[in-house]
Structure formats: C-alpha cells, structure tokens
C-alpha cells in the first residue's frame with residue numbers, strides 16, 4: 001500500500017507538468033543555465049534511476065531539500081515548522097465533528113419525528129450543504145465585526161485579543177492560557193473544516209440509532225426488563241457507533257483535502273498551504289515528500305480504523321478489518 | 323402438554339394469566355389498525371397454550387400487549403384487561419411492569435440470529451438479567467449463567483459463556499436466548515415463533531427442550547406459531563387467531579379432530595399430507611384483511627366457503643359450538659350448531675350488543 005502509493009506519486013510528479021527548472025529560473029532563463037540546473041538536480045538521469053533514488057530516500061525518511069520554495073532548507077525542517085498548525089486544526093475539526101455531530105445525531109435518533117429531531121436534522125442538512133469556502137468567508141466577516149451582529153459581543157477581544165485569521169500560536173500549549181489562546185485562534189477554522197463531517201456524522205448517527213432501536217436484540221433486552229437508561233447506553237450506543245467508524249475515518253481523509261482550502265482562507269500556514277505552494281512552484285522534493293506524508297497518514301488512519309473496529313465490534317478480528 | 327388436563331380440572335383453579343377483551347390498536351396517520359380486537363383467553367400453570375394464525379393476524383401484538391411492550395403509535399385500549407396471578411397488568415406503571423418482565427414473564431422471539439446483542443458476550447447478556455432481577459453479580463452470576471447454559475443443553479458451557487453470539491450456531495443461539503429467558507425462573511414463557519427460523523431437526527430439538535424445561539419448572543407457555551404441525555406437537559390448548567380475533571378455541575385433540583370454524587378447517591386442510599387425493603394443496607384464497615374499524619360483520623366472510631347473507635351484517639361472538647362440547651368455542655354464525663340458523667344469528671346479535679368496543 002505504502003509502496004504503491006509512493007510509486008504513483010513518483011509517476012505523477014515526474015510525468016506530470018511540473019517543471020522545477022523553469023520555476024527556479026523564471027520565464028526568461030537561457031537554455032544553458034537550464035541544462036546546468038537540470039544536471040545538478042539529477043533530472044537528466046534515466047527515469048528508473050530517479051525512481052530507485054526516490055523510493056530509497058522516501059523509505060529511509062531522507063526527504064531531501066526544497067528546490068524552489070525555500071531553496072536549501074531541508075524538507076524535514078519545513079514540515080516540522082508547518083505541520084503542527086495543521087495537526088492542531090485537523091485535531092479540533094475532527095473533535096468538533098465527533099462531539100457535536102454524533103451526540104446531536106444520537107439525540108435525534110432517540111427522539112425521532114419530534115420537533116427537536118426536525119430542527120437538528122434540518123440544521124444538519126443545511127450545515128452540511130454549505131460549501132466550505134463560503135462558510136469560511138461568512139464566518140470570517142461575521143466574527144471580525146462581531147459587535148455588530150452579537151449586540152456588542154466582540155469575538156476578537158473575547159478572552160484574548162486575536163485576529164480571526166492567521167496561524168495559531170502553538171508555542172506554549174502546556175499552560176492553560178496558551179492552550180486556550182491557541183484553541184480560540186483555531187476554533188473558526190476548525191468549525192468550518194469540521195462542518196461537513198459534523199452534518200454527515202449527525203445524519204448517519206441518527207440513522208444508526210434508529211436502526212439499532214428497531215432491532216430484535218433491543219426488543220429482547222426490553223423483554224428482559226432492562227431499564228431505558230442502560231438500554232440506551234449499553235445496548236444502543238455501542239451498536240450505533242459501528243457504522244460511524246468508517247465515516248469518521250473517511251472524513252479524516254476529506255479533512256486532509258479541505259485543509260488546503262481552509263488554511264488559505266484563514267491564512268494558517270500549515271501543511272495544506274505548503275503543499276499548495278509547492279505544487280504551484282514545481283518544488284519536486286517537497287511535493288513528493290508531502291505526498292508521501294499524506295500516504296503515511298492514510299495508512300495510519302486505516303490502521304486506526306481497524307483498531308477502533310476491534311474495540312467496538314467483536315465480530316471483526318484485527319486481521320479481518322474491513 | 324405431557325399431562326393431559328381435563329377441562330374440569332382446568333376450570334377449577336385460578337388461571338395464571340387471564341386476558342379479557344384485549345384490544346390493541348395502532349393509531350397511524352392514515353388509519354387506526356385494530357391489530358388485536360377483543361381477545362379472550364386463559365393460561366394455567368404448567369400448560370402450553372398455542373396461538374396459530376396466518377401472518378398479520380395479530381399474534382405478536384397480543385404477546386407484546388401482555389409484556390407491556392406495545393410502542394407508540396400503538397396502545398392497549400381501555401376496557402382491556404390482562405390479569406397475571408390476580409394482578410391487573412394494564413394499570414401498572416412502566417417501572418412496575420419492568421420488574422415483572424424477565425422475572426415473572428419472559429419472552430423468546432422469532433429470530434435467534436438477531437435476538438442477542440452482537441457486541442456483548444452471551445454470558446454478559448444472561449448475567450444482565452440475573453443482576454436486574456436477582457441482584458446476582460460477579461462470580462456467582464457467572465456460575466449461574468454457566469448452569470443455565472448447561473440446562474438448555476449447550477456443551478462446554480464454561481467456555482461458551484465467554485463467547486460472542488456470532489460464535490454460536492443458530493440453534494445454539496436460540497438455546498442461549500431460552501437460557502436468558504429462564505434466568506430468573508419465570509412462571510410464564512411467551513414464545514413468539516421460536517423455531518420458525520430454524521431448520522427442521524433443530525426445530526424438533528428446541529421443542530423437546532421446551533417440553534423438558536416445562537416439566538422441570540412447571541412453566542406455563544404461550545406458544546405462537548403459524549405452523550399447525552408444531553402446534554399439534556406442543557400445545558395442550560389451541561387458540562386460532564384471525565384478523566385480530568380468536569375465532570376458535572379448543573383442547574388440541576378436539577381441535578384437530580373436530581375443527582368447527584371454517585377458517586380452522588381451511589388451515590388444517592392446507593397442511594401437506596392431510597389431503598392425500600388432492601393434486602394440489604388447497605390453501606385458503608386471499609389475504610388476512612387489516613382490521614381498521616370495529617367489525618359489524620364477519621372478518622372472514624370474503625374468504626369463507628360457507629358464508630351466507632347474515633355474515634356481512636352480524637359480527638359473530640365466541641360461543642360454545644354445541645351443547646355437549648364444553649370448552650370448545652368458535653366465533654362463527656353457524657354455531658351453536660344445535661340451534662337453528664335464525665336462532666343462532668339472533669344469539670350472536672344479542673351477544674354483540676353486550677360487547678364493549680373501545681375506540682380510544
């Protein structure tokens with residue numbers, strides 16, 4: 001899987017339209033310099049040689065140096081400086097989706113066809129249907145002028161003075177202050193990024209609960225005299241979580257893609273933003289390495305999904321994970 | 323089933339469960355479905371009462387009404403009465419009902435493959451019942467669960483308690499479900515088609531198991547099925563249900579020898595083997611109607627080969643089929659058979675005017 005992904009990446013980068021040499025030289029570079037740089041970067045070697053080099057480097061985690069974006073900086077140090085912001089963003093986006101979406105969905109599923117169910121379901125659909133960039137823009141403009149909309153409540157001055165956009169200050173997460181500050185900073189972006197997942201998880205959660213409630217073993221449990229509280233917590237929730245596992249992990253992938261956009265809008269210089277820039281500038285090692293990291297993440301998420309399955313559902317063996 | 327009770331003995335002692343004019347309706351947006359419409363029957367200790375009828379005749383709803391498990395939009399209508407050991411159940415609060423469920427009245431459902439929660443071990447689910455009703459926990463509960471599994475014939479029970487439902491075969495699962503139902507020593511066991519989903523050999527084993535358990539524990543069993551063969555094997559007494567009503571009720575041998583209601587006759591004729599000359603099985607034409615209004619006619623009339631004019635106008639009440647037969651009733655205008663037809667119809671009309679029909 002890892003091997004396959006890396007190979008595809010190699011193909012796409014090398015065979016694709018990326019031309020790092022012209023990017024370094026600019027549009028008016030003369031052919032001689034072009035060839036010299038080409039030589040220097042090793043692009044004149046046969047393709048299979050490049051491929052072997054690339055693969056070996058990747059798997060020994062020798063990520064190389066950036067060619068265009070920040071020449072002579074190692075990719076490794078770039079990733080280290082950009083990644084935490086993205087991780088922070090993704091972490092909260094997933095968390096918001098899980099802790100708002102699933103409870104709302106479960107609540108709606110337990111009280112089907114009531115007023116609150118309709119509100120939640122309808123809200124979920126609308127929320128889900130809003131495109132990320134649109135939501136981002138709206139949220140940004142509302143929050144930066146929050147006094148006008150919320151009767152004097154000022155988001156930017158709330159708790160800590162911050163701008164709505166810009167990278168979160170991650171220097172000091174161990175103190176309560178620093179933590180809250182970073183959290184507040186990331187909240188709008190995480191909300192936007194997590195919004196689609198939130199709506200999704202709510203909908204699926206609702207259906208899952210409804211299905212579980214109507215299943216035979218719930219009736220058997222009721223016939224056994226199980227009180228409603230333990231019926232819900234013990235018998236319904238755990239079963240309703242099963243169909244949510246692939247949804248949550250599946251959304252983690254979408255978040256990877258979504259983060260490119262959200263990071264640009266909110267001006268958070270994270271991995272997504274870096275990736276975007278790297279592609280634009282034909283920075284081959286950077287693109288290759290980032291792709292490789294994404295693939296690593298995908299594999300990790302898959303392993304986590306199998307792990308979650310084995311915890312929740314005894315029918316799934318660790319090897320048999322779907 | 324094993325001990326043949328005479329009707330004299332039967333009427334002497336107080337019944338364990340007595341259902342009187344049970345009416346359960348579902349109030350849907352479109353219509354009110356009177357799924358159970360004026361059902362009466364008794365179950366005595368140690369007795370097996372069978373309930374047969376085609377799909378949709380209201381058997382499961384009857385069972386759920388007794389368990390107090392009828393969900394919205396359904397409701398047991400006022401005027402219905404269910405007494406268990408002399409206590410009225412329909413007036414119980416949900417909490418009082420819950421302490422009864424699983425401990426005094428237990429239920430086994432149709433599909434053993436889905437009756438157990440897939441994410442907990444079999445032992446866990448048996449122990450849950452023990453904890454709820456007998457306050458047994460820990461090692462004592464585990465031991466009791468193992469005993470129960472052994473009692474229902476599961477080999478290697480001490481290992482099996484720790485396994486999940488998917489590691490059990492269908493027959494084993496139904497045994498486990500029965501073990502769970504018996505965990506708190508109930509007096510009445512309601513079985514809703516417990517063998518329908520199993521193949522024939524396993525079906526026979528489960529029936530045998532139920533018979534053994536009944537003898538051991540003096541259990542009363544209400545056995546729901548649409549299989550006449552199973553009914554013949556297991557019950558002492560049979561109630562035949564059609565469109566929410568009990569149309570015939572008799573001891574099992576009497577019913578099979580002398581079926582009186584045209585519907586019962588049709589059901590018995592449709593058993594393979596009962597009609598050696600026919601090339602084709604005679605089944606009853608048509609479907610069970612959905613009872614969506616109080617009946618002022620016979621609900622079987624459209625399918626009845628013996629229907630006559632009055633059947634569309636008078637709702638038949640349950641009457642003794644004739645003077646000699648005691649304990650054999652049918653709800654059909656042809657009976658009592660020793661009366662003339664006009665007299666019989668008049669009797670039904672009069673009985674009907676006394677019947678209490680609830681709309682709410």
Ligand SMILES: Nc1ncnc2c1ncn2[C@@H]1O[C@H](COP(=O)(O)OP(=O)(O)OP(=O)(O)O)[C@@H](O)[C@H]1O
Pocket residue numbers: 348350355357375376377378379380381382383384395396548612613
């Ligand atoms: N939750 C419900 N909402 C509306 N109608 C219902 C509901 N449950 C049962 N009914 C109706 O009650 C009637 C009797 O259903 P019931 O399940 O008791 O039939 P049954 O005799 O058990 O049939 P089967 O042999 O298929 O189990 C049916 O017409 C059905 O449409």
Ligand code: SF4
Pocket residue numbers: 583584585620621622623624626627628629630633638653654655656
């Ligand atoms: S009352 Fe009439 S229609 Fe109904 S079963 Fe008897 S004969 Fe048939």
Ligand SMILES: [Mg+2]
Pocket residue numbers: 381382383514
């Ligand atoms: Mg049924």
